[in-house]
Amino acid sequence: MHIPIKLTDCNFFIQIAIDGIMKFCLRGLLGDKQRQSFFKLLHVLALLFQDSISADELSNIDMEVNMALALLERDFPISVQESVSFLCMCAMI
Numbered sequence: 001m002h003i004p005i006k007l008t009d010c011n012f013f014i015q016i017a018i019d020g021i022m023k024f025c026l027r028g029l030l031g032d033k034q035r036q037s038f039f040k041l042l043h044v045l046a047l048l049f050q051d052s053i054s055a056d057e058l059s060n061i062d063m064e065v066n067m068a069l070a071l072l073e074r075d076f077p078i079s080v081q082e083s084v085s086f087l088c089m090c091a092m093i
Contacts, residue, residue: 037071
């Protein structure tokens with residue numbers, strides 16, 4: 001069953017991810033490598049969803065995104081990777 005996602009839902013999930021709420025909720029639930037990888041991903045999402053990005057920051061952000069996705073692929077199952085795809089979809093809206 002496909003449940004349509006509204007733009008307001010995306011904004012809600014993005015705020016949870018970048019405001020530190022997710023870090024607080026997940027404390028003590030992940031192993032060391034998983035926690036570091038996930039927190040790196042949250043840091044990257046915060047970079048991507050800032051109000052403005054200068055041209056100088058783009059190459060650094062590109063490197064950060066690639067590193068976060070590689071760590072995510074290494075440390076998490078495909079179901080978590082699908083959730084990240086959802087957040088990336090929200091970034092494109």
